[in-house]
Amino acid sequence: MTADRQSDTQAAYTQIRSRILDGRLAAGCPISPRSMADELMLGHMPVRSAIQRLVVEGLVEVIPRKGTYVTAPTTMDLREIFEVRLALESTAAYLAAVNGATDGLMAAADQLRRVVDDESTDLHAEQRIGWAFHQEMFSAAKNERLFTSYRVLRAQSGLAFNELRHDDATTVRRGTLEHLSIYASIESNEPEAARRHMWNHIIDNTDARIRLIRGQQDKAS
Template structure:
């Protein structure tokens, strides 16, 4: 089984007590930062797409200065890429990037599952689990809805863990993960059904306060997801 590299733990150590967006101090800049990051995570801005500072400022109804500061922060995080004399673009992530993101997710989500199980879950986690259990198993299954609930479920685990720094790290990694996933096709119905069952098993382990099982199930789930994503990404890259 893949173990997180030393670099992953260094990443977590460095950022556990330091806000990633340390250069952005104004409320307007924070608003711009969160808005642009959300647009990337939701696929409204695609990998390789050029950003227009002016257009973003107009659409967000903000001045160009806070948008410029937010773009600089996102460049520092590796979500955006500034090319001299050309412009700023949404970063394209490689197979190696995806592997590194996966290692970080293993470390973060494994820890979150253990902490959540120690506390016995949360109302938000129970609500997500109920939604997962209510999803139909037949051909009427909406894979997009199932995947939306799945992302909410992962977020709920971090909320149940009760560690704000851990949740912040996950939010940052999730944006980068979304960049890679925009180049990968969505799960088919068969794989989605398997993922639903994996999520339910993880949720039950957390509610049962079984820390060891919750941690192991999360790792197994992420390993299987990684294998599927890599196959899809390699197919896209040819």
């Protein structure tokens, strides 16, 4: 493979993968290599090579005599994903409390406090800050292998880690307050409390979150 072909394949891979992970290509969505090549203004061979990489990662599946589709995780897949998240994120919270809050984590917590104090009603903005909080917590854990495992799981499970939007203000605010409880334990260097709060945060409404994801998939199919 020439250097140009490798470069185009990487570009196609990055762009298609990004579309899957941010929800622009939803679970069950068909992917036409020819249409995708035209959309990305890249050659057909690099796009096909990129799609094959995504098949290996589990983000895309090829169904014989039907076509290529974004992988839709089963209910069992989703439950296993959340169980692994439970282990990774509770451990990250524990380690963050051992190491102490970073500037990034403090900034995320400050934003969450302002949301509560200002009685903000911008639910999507509130959720984005919450997602940033999780990222900063992994940085504060200072364990690159743990963070890499989290990123790999994200890449393999796409939809379950996508920015699932809730329109229920009570649910969103409860999540914000849970984040602040986690942060308080990290700031106080209480690792067991931080682990417990994160464990409860992930396990809270897991079944409802799985139903929400499955419902979105059913609508898309």
